[in-house]
Amino acid sequence: MPCNLAVTITKAAVTEEHLRKLLTDQLVADVLTRALQANDKQARVTVRGYGGVQATVGFFTVQYARGQINVTSARADRAGADALAEELRQLVAGLADALFAKQVEAALRTTGATVIAQQHMVTNGAAKQVATVLNFDL
Amino acid sequence: MQGRVFILPGGKIQLFVDEGTEDEARALTRKVFAKLRAAGIPVQQTSDIELHRTPGVEHVHIHAEHQH
Numbered sequence: 001m002p003c004n005l006a007v008t009i010t011k012a013a014v015t016e017e018h019l020r021k022l023l024t025d026q027l028v029a030d031v032l033t034r035a036l037q038a039n040d041k042q043a044r045v046t047v048r049g050y051g052g053v054q055a056t057v058g059f060f061t062v063q064y065a066r067g068q069i070n071v072t073s074a075r076a077d078r079a080g081a082d083a084l085a086e087e088l089r090q091l092v093a094g095l096a097d098a099l100f101a102k103q104v105e106a107a108l109r110t111t112g113a114t115v116i117a118q119q120h121m122v123t124n125g126a127a128k129q130v131a132t133v134l135n136f137d138l
Numbered sequence: 139m140q141g142r143v144f145i146l147p148g149g150k151i152q153l154f155v156d157e158g159t160e161d162e163a164r165a166l167t168r169k170v171f172a173k174l175r176a177a178g179i180p181v182q183q184t185s186d187i188e189l190h191r192t193p194g195v196e197h198v199h200i201h202a203e204h205q206h
Contacts, residue, residue, distance in 0.1 A: 006142075006154040009197045011185035012171065014149040018180055058140040093147070101145045107177035108143070108170070122198040124146060131198060134143040138166065 014100065020067035022099040023092065028064050029053045031095050032088065036062075060084055064092070101132035113138035139166050142199050151181060160189060178182055 022134040025047045036043035036057045040043045043057035060081060065129035069092060071085040101117070108115045114137040139162065144152040153170060155163035164187050174181045190197075 006156050006190040006197075007158060007160065008155045008167055008187050009185075009190050010153045010167050010171075010183060010187045011197075012151040012153065012181045012183045014151075014179060014181055016149065019149045034150070097145070097147050097149075100149055103177075103179060104143060104151070104174065105143055107174050107179055110177060111170075111173045120200045121172065122144065122146070122200055124198045125196065129147055129198075132145040135140070136143065136170075137140050138170070 016067070019096040019100055023067060023096055025051065025053050025064075027095060027099070028092060029055075030105065031091060032064070035088070035091055036095065057084075062088060064088075067092070067096075098132075101134075105132075105134055108134060108136050108138075111138055139163075141166065141170070143170070146198065150184075154190075154197075163187075 018072050027043050029047045032053060032055050033043070033045040034053055036045065039059050043055060045053060045055040045062075047053055052063065054064075055062035059077065061072050062073070062084070063070045063072075069088045071088070072080040073081040105115055105117050116135045118133050118135065120131055120133050122129055124131075139155065141153065141155040141157075144154070146152065148173045153167055157163070158166065167187050171181055171183065190198050
């Protein structure tokens with residue numbers, strides 16, 4: 001749909017805390033399992049009884065708690081641990097984004113609106129980003 | 139009335155209302171945000187309700203289409 005059809009445009013946001021609350025330990029464990037076992041079938045991911053998620057892959061140990069990812073290496077491979085941590089942070093952030101999009105879509109549907117969800121690559125200032133676009137008729 | 143909600147990374151939203159008069163579009167915008175808050179989504183406006191034709195209103199543009 002062309003940009004010039006819009007009558008009004010309004011920006012809004014939720015806090016990082018809200019996004020964090022969408023991330024249950026089990027959902028994080030599931031996405032970590034898929035990602036880690038894709039490269040190493042021996043990777044193990046467990047949800048801790050006292051909260052958080054722990055994973056072992058190779059010589060790395062991954063700890064997730066309350067939105068934070070930390071990776072340590074049994075071989076003092078700081079660079080490798082940092083790279084893995086960054087990869088997993090982006091994965092968890094993507095999970096939060098997807099959960100938020102679903103939450104907004106569900107909320108719109110409760111209004112009785114017809115909602116069609118699509119994924120689009122958008123330009124946002126200088127950045128290209130993947131956005132979930134909810135086309136609604138309310 | 140038709141509109142689009144762009145959900146961007148990091149919990150950011152851009153709400154486009156594509157039909158109606160300016161007053162109707164503003165009213166729909168407020169209604170959508172009120173509905174989201176009523177559903178437990180603590181969305182906060184980070185801009186005024188801008189008329190699209192207002193110069194300098196920065197917003198997202200679809201770069202390429204990919205449907206699910």
